[in-house]
Amino acid sequence: MRASAGQGVAAGDIVLSVEDVSLGFGGVQALTGVSFDIRNGEIRAIIGPNGAGKTSMLNVINGFYHPQSGRITFKGKTRSKMRPYEAARGGIARTFQNVALFKGMTALDNIMAGRTLKMHRGVLWQILRVGPALAEEVEHRLKVEEIIDFLEIAHIRKIPVGRLPYGLQKRVELGRALAMEPNLLLLDEPMAGMNLEEKEDMSRFIIDVNNHFGTTIALIEHDMGVVMDLSDRVVVLDYGRKIADGTPDDVKRDQKVIDAYLGVGH
Amino acid sequence: MATGAAADADTFPKLLIRNAEIFRTRPAMRHKDLGIWQAWTWAQVLDHVRAFSIGMAELGLKRDDKVAIIGGNRPRLYWAMCAAQALGAVPVPLYADSVAEEMAYVLEHAEIAIAVVEDQEQVDKILSIADRLSTLKYIVYDEPRGLRDYDHQRLGAFADVEAAGRRRLGADGDARARWDASVAAGRGGDLAVILYTSGTTGRPKGVMLSFDNVVISARNGNLFDRLDEHEEIIAYLPLAWVGDHIFSYAQSYVAGFCVNCPEAAETVVEDRREIGTSYAFAPPRIYENLLTLTMVRMEDAGALKRAMFHFFIEHARKWGERILNGERVPLVARAVYRLGDVLVYGPLKNRFGLSRIRVGYTAGEAIGPEIFRFYRSLGINLKQLYGQTEAAVYITAQPDGEIYADTVGKPNFDVDVRIAENGEVLFKSPGVFMGYYKDPEKTAQTKTPDGWVHSGDAGFFDPKTGHLKIIDRAKDVGRLRSGTLFAPKYIENKLKFYPNIREAVAFGDDRDFVCAILNIDITAVGSWAERNNVVYGSYQELAGHPQVYEMLAAHVAEVNRSLVAEKVMAGAQIKRFLILHKELDADDGELTRTLKVRRGFISERFAPLIKALYDGSPAADIATDVTFEDGRKGVVAARVRIHDMDIVVPAADLERAA
Structure with a gap:
């Protein structure tokens, strides 16, 4: 059901493409001439063994890292590098491999923080909390409550996230990313360190987000079972190079991918 | 219209x-x-x-x-x-x-x-x-x-x-x-x-219920x-x-x-607090969880708060229930209770979402008397009721001011209750169900033609209070050879309310007297041992320790004293008991997965012990297979001591003897 939906849009609409991107840190080459694209409405997975350059790739996409060469085309505009605020304003949200929340703040406030870019009233207005500023806050709170309901975290709404178990923190982080109402959601290992039940929950939420909000998702994941079930298309990196790109079934059969995962000498 | x-x-x-x-x-x-x-x-x-x-x-x-x-x-x-x-x-x-x-x-x-x-x-x-x-x-x-x-x-x-x-x-x-x-x-x-x-x-x-069943029961x-x-x-x-x-x-x-x-x-819990419910209904575990949560939180609180909490809770334990029941209480105790209400009870009830509670019920199974009294001592009108689907809930309930931890109250309006020959509770009320859907045979087994329903529970009316007491499922209730009613679960529950006793199995059906096999609670007894410098190397050693035997014998004696207070049960006092050398375990088939004792299996497995309980020997040898956590099997052999209890003579019998 979902695969067909993904392919329907896939006909032309490319949200983001990277072409020939290379990134190095001193002597270490993290990415070498990588090209691929993300189509509107799909779930796109980036996989590869440890150190393959997956997180670097995400960081290039949302402007944390600036590649030495290559082009990034996002919403029809081609540039040599992305800037973080450009990415955020353009509708790219992300979660991190190791949860990056404000530990002392409640789940609600953390997700509310995701609305910052959508707030139009200045600091003074917001401090006074009157008139239009109050109306705006009410409107944002409603949006946030919808996300809380969607992710089934009503019971932890007012608990500081530092006190929450890891699986729930991950969910709050996803909530904060969703609060930005992104077009493109980057998930860096959304299931890392989770038990089976938490993984199943998270998988369901990812599918629901994709289905319900129509959000395009690019995710990095180690758990191959999860990746193959969730994604429409998979790109495989190894030592900073793209070695395969296609549907989960194609990729699974690809000899280069099998070699990379089984550790054949390079 | x-x-x-x-x-x-x-x-x-x-x-x-x-x-x-x-x-x-x-x-x-x-x-x-x-x-x-x-x-x-x-x-x-x-x-x-x-x-x-x-x-x-x-x-x-x-x-x-x-x-x-x-x-x-x-x-x-x-x-x-x-x-x-x-x-x-x-x-x-x-x-x-x-x-x-x-x-x-x-x-x-x-x-x-x-x-x-x-x-x-x-x-x-x-x-x-x-x-x-x-x-x-x-x-x-x-x-x-x-x-x-x-x-x-x-x-x-x-x-x-x-x-x-x-x-x-x-x-x-x-x-x-x-x-x-x-x-x-x-x-x-x-x-x-x-x-x-x-x-x-x-x-x-x-269970088919008519509008009359449900509406009239609800109205009553x-x-x-x-x-x-x-x-x-x-x-x-x-x-x-x-x-x-x-x-x-x-x-x-x-x-x-x-x-x-x-x-x-x-x-x-949070939503209940926001609403401030005035009428509540919950199975005992809900109240248990609330209490545990509070106690755990209290352990993390500062020393002053903790001291205040314990002082006032102790005071409430002593006087709270009597104040709630409208008994005469010294003025000072009343004043301290009032202060406690401001400092501790009030905020606590607010946390529970029970500040505005008028009536709270617990039902479904027996609630620990300690827990029951805890809530009542805070001024929460917690009561017990006894009900069944076949009765559209209400059979008996405790009227305000007549609250006892071990009864389920008096028959509700329009409800007739009587006790059958075999001790089973029968009831008749406007709430009595129409029948089981598409099962006239089962309906006929449960409901007599003149409208009495077999509850399947055994119980009796407490002569002192006039309240019904439920003792066990009717099919588990047996008789001693003397003809006295023997309700194993009733006795076992009484024993298990002591934190030191983890599990208890009572025997007595078709026997001359009642005996019990006990399991210690390793957490409770272990911490007692630590505090009292009792040295032990294993579960088995602790379970067999003479001082542990003394402690549990005191509990059993208390249970016997409470049994003697109930005429029907007086003959079912525990005469001998032993503390088992191993924990009853679902892995060994002694408990079900929901942790209920499998009586039949236990009496086979520990047959030598039960034989010794009844033949008067002071100790017995037993070797049992055990399954270790990692799945390995082994044999545990032990010599288990048997403790004799004094039987309490009912006051009525004393009078007659004199």
């Missing part, structure tokens, strides 16, 4: 119409959604129920059709019950957490025509067994999330069905009159609801506790359970009070 309904509203749809008239603007229901309490008045509820009801008629629902209700405590699911009843159809609530296989049996057996369910999870379950449900015509869901891409031929959203009903109401001038007529055609004797009991053995049975219950339209309750127990059906549906419709649906199962 409406005024006629107000005069003798004997069905829920009629009651709804009445409430919409007399309580027009009072809230009937609240639901916390998106962090905010949404409220519906009685008039608004009627509006929703009528539209949805007509929407279901559009789907082809007819009189006597069955409608499954599956999901959590959500307003629309409660409305769906009344909407079905308005058409003369019968709601059948199911346990939402049952797996598809379990649901299949009930859905098939009840010949469900329409299923009204909460969300995608339930829809998926029903679709997975749909090929077996030949009578199922349509599935209605409340929460549309995730269902957008499903085939909607026989599936629709609650909102859409309701909208269809509204369209019909708008387009067809007679639709409303037809609906009113359908409501008016309902009679008190009609089948109102079928509640399937989970049944510990065999297939679930469908309201009278008993003087409940009116001002009560606030929170609905959080399974819809399929008769308790929820009476408390969150029937009593609310009869009295006109407001039912609050929590945001999610996990938020009940």
Whole structure:
């Protein structure tokens, strides 16, 4: 059901493409001439063994890292590098491999923080909390409550996230990313360190987000079972190079991918 | 018509119409959604129920059709019950957490025509067994999330069905009159609801309750506790359970009070605090959890707070219950209690969401007397009741001011209770069920032709208080050779209320006297050993320690003293006991997976010990196979000592002897 939906849009609409991107840190080459694209409405997975350059790739996409060469085309505009605020304003949200929340703040406030870019009233207005500023806050709170309901975290709404178990923190982080109402959601290992039940929950939420909000998702994941079930298309990196790109079934059969995962000498 | 309904509203749809008239603007229901309490008045509820009801008629629902209700405590699911009843159809609530296989049996057996369910999870379950449900015509869901891409031929959203009903109401001038007529055609004797009991053995049975059963029971219950339209309750127990059906549906419709649906199962404690319920109902474990949570939090609190907490809790333990019962209490104790109320009890009750509680019930199983007294000592009017699905809940309940930790109260209004020859509790009341659905044979076994119902529980009336005491399931109750009643679970529960005793198994059926096998609680006894410098190397060593024997003997002596106070039980005192060298364990088959003792298996496995208990030997040797945590098997051999107890002579016998 979902695969067909993904392919329907896939006909032309490319949200983001990277072409020939290379990134190095001193002597270490993290990415070498990588090209691929993300189509509107799909779930796109980036996989590869440890150190393959997956997180670097995400960081290039949302402007944390600036590649030495290559082009990034996002919403029809081609540039040599992305800037973080450009990415955020353009509708790219992300979660991190190791949860990056404000530990002392409640789940609600953390997700509310995701609305910052959508707030139009200045600091003074917001401090006074009157008139239009109050109306705006009410409107944002409603949006946030919808996300809380969607992710089934009503019971932890007012608990500081530092006190929450890891699986729930991950969910709050996803909530904060969703609060930005992104077009493109980057998930860096959304299931890392989770038990089976938490993984199943998270998988369901990812599918629901994709289905319900129509959000395009690019995710990095180690758990191959999860990746193959969730994604429409998979790109495989190894030592900073793209070695395969296609549907989960194609990729699974690809000899280069099998070699990379089984550790054949390079 | 409406005024006629107000005069003798004997069905829920009629009651709804009445409430919409007399309580027009009072809230009937609240639901916390998106962090905010949404409220519906009685008039608004009627509006929703009528539209949805007509929407279901559009789907082809007819009189006597069955409608499954599956999901959590959500307003629309409660409305769906009344909407079905308005058409003369019968709601059948199911346990939402049952797996598809379990649901299949009930859905098939009840010949469900329409299923009204909460969300995608339930829809998926029903679709997975749909090929077996030949009578199922349509599935209605409340929460549309995730269902957008499903085939909607026989599936629709609650909102859409309701909208269809509204369209019909708008387009067809007679639709409303037809609906009113359908409501008016309902009679008190009609089948109102079928509640399937989970049944510990065999297939679930469908208990058929008429409107009279449910409405009159609810009305009597309201009278008993003087409940009116001002009560606030929170609905959080399974819809399929008769308790929820009476408390969150029937009593609310009869009295006109407001039912609050929590945001999610996990938020009940917080939601209860926000609402401040005035009437509550919960199985004992809910109260146990609340207390444990508090105690754990208290351990983390600062020294001053902790000292204050313990001082005032101790004071409440001493005086609180007596103040609540209206007894004479010294002025100083009263003043300190008042202070404690400001500093500790008040804030604590607020945390529990019980600040405004007038009546709270615990039922379902025995509550630990300590826990029961704890809540009462804080000034919370916690009471016990005894009920069954077959009785539309109420059999007995404790009247205000007559509260005892070990009774279940007096027969409710219009309820007759008597004790059969074999000790079984029989009852007769307006709430007595019509029969088991499609099972006249079982009905005949349970219900006599003149209307008495076999409860399956053994009990007796306490001569001192006139209250009923439930001692065990009737089939587990035996007799000593002397003819004295022997209720193993009753004795075992008394023993297990001591924290040092983890598990207890009593023997006595067809024996000369009662003996018991005990398990120590390693946490409690271990910490006692640490505090008292008792050195031990293993569970076995600690269990056999003479001082541990002394301690447990004191507990057993107390149990004997409490047994002697009850005439029926006086002969069933524990004469000898032993402390088992190993923990009873589900891995070894001694307990079930739900941690109930398997009496038969234990008496075989430990046959040499039981033989020794009864032949008078001071100790016995036993070798048993054990399964270690890692799956290895081994043999544990031990010499277990047997302790003799003094039997307490009942006061009455003493008099007679003198």
